[in-house]
Amino acid sequence: QKEVEQNSGPLSVPEGAIASLNCTYSDRGSQSFFWYRQYSGKSPELIMSIYSNGDKEDGRFTAQLNKASQYVSLLIRDSQPSDSATYLCAVKAGGGADGLTFGKGTHLIIQP
Amino acid sequence: KAGVTQTPRYLIKTRGQQVTLSCSPISGHRSVSWYQQTPGQGLQFLFEYFSETQRNKGNFPGRFSGRQFSNSRSEMNVSTLELGDSALYLCASSLDRVNYGYTFGSGTRLTVV
Numbered sequence: 001q002k003e004v005e006q007n008s009g010p011l012s013v014p015e016g017a018i019a020s021l022n023c024t025y026s027d028r029g030s031q032s033f034f035w036y037r038q039y040s041g042k043s044p045e046l047i048m049s050i051y052s053n054g055d056k057e058d059g060r061f062t063a064q065l066n067k068a069s070q071y072v073s074l075l076i077r078d079s080q081p082s083d084s085a086t087y088l089c090a091v092k093a094g095g096g097a098d099g100l101t102f103g104k105g106t107h108l109i110i111q112p
Numbered sequence: 113k114a115g116v117t118q119t120p121r122y123l124i125k126t127r128g129q130q131v132t133l134s135c136s137p138i139s140g141h142r143s144v145s146w147y148q149q150t151p152g153q154g155l156q157f158l159f160e161y162f163s164e165t166q167r168n169k170g171n172f173p174g175r176f177s178g179r180q181f182s183n184s185r186s187e188m189n190v191s192t193l194e195l196g197d198s199a200l201y202l203c204a205s206s207l208d209r210v211n212y213g214y215t216f217g218s219g220t221r222l223t224v225v
Contacts, residue, residue, distance in 0.1 A: 031210075032210070032211075034213050034214070036216075042218075043200075043202055043216040043217060043218050043219050044155070044202070044216050045216070046213045046214065046215060046216075049212075049213040051211075088154075088155065090155075092210075094210075095210060097168070098157070098168050099145055099147075099157030099158075099159070099160050099168050099170060100145070100147075100155075100157060100204075100214065101157065102147075102154055102155040102156075103154070104154045105154065
């Protein structure tokens with residue numbers, strides 16, 4: 001059974017600091033990795049996708065992937081109160097062989 | 113560019129009834145997936161359609177079904193509703209099934225009473 005694990009939090013980070021969110025996955029066949037942000041009462045919003053080992057940066061966000069360790073992380077630099085949300089890690093098997101498997105999400109709180 | 117459109121936004125149904133939810137993907141997106149979100153189970157994959165064919169299916173009973181039309185619009189049907197089917201149903205679209213991320217619609221909130 002494919003599993004994606006995240007610490008549910010809440011993770012509390014001071015404004016301006018770096019928020020670090022982590023995710024592990026069980027299926028070694030996973031090829032595509034995504035981070036979604038979900039505000040309360042809203043639908044998930046794609047913020048990062050990563051497909052190969054290493055780092056991928058987009059503005060204040062950096063996604064890191066280590067397939068050998070089956071580990072994905074998301075760093076948010078210069079955290080803002082508007083970053084307070086639940087962050088969902090999602091993985092997809094290679095070749096489109098399955099739907100997205102989501103973790104339960106990490107609740108992030110940025111303290112002003 | 114219009115996003116993923118789901119209708120209706122809210123539904124209240126009685127146990128035993130059936131319901132049909134609709135999803136219009138982003139123009140040009142051919143892959144449409146459906147997910148169920150509940151507080152206890154989180155987001156769970158229902159099924160995925162591409163070029164009018166179901167490509168993948170999650171671990172849900174046969175009461176949950178779907179289809180995709182030639183214009184990529186998709187519908188999801190739940191028959192013989194149970195109280196446990198109360199959830200937010202989310203549709204997501206993507207350019208293809210492998211190399212691109214998925215954009216979610218606003219969802220349909222289904223309440224079964």
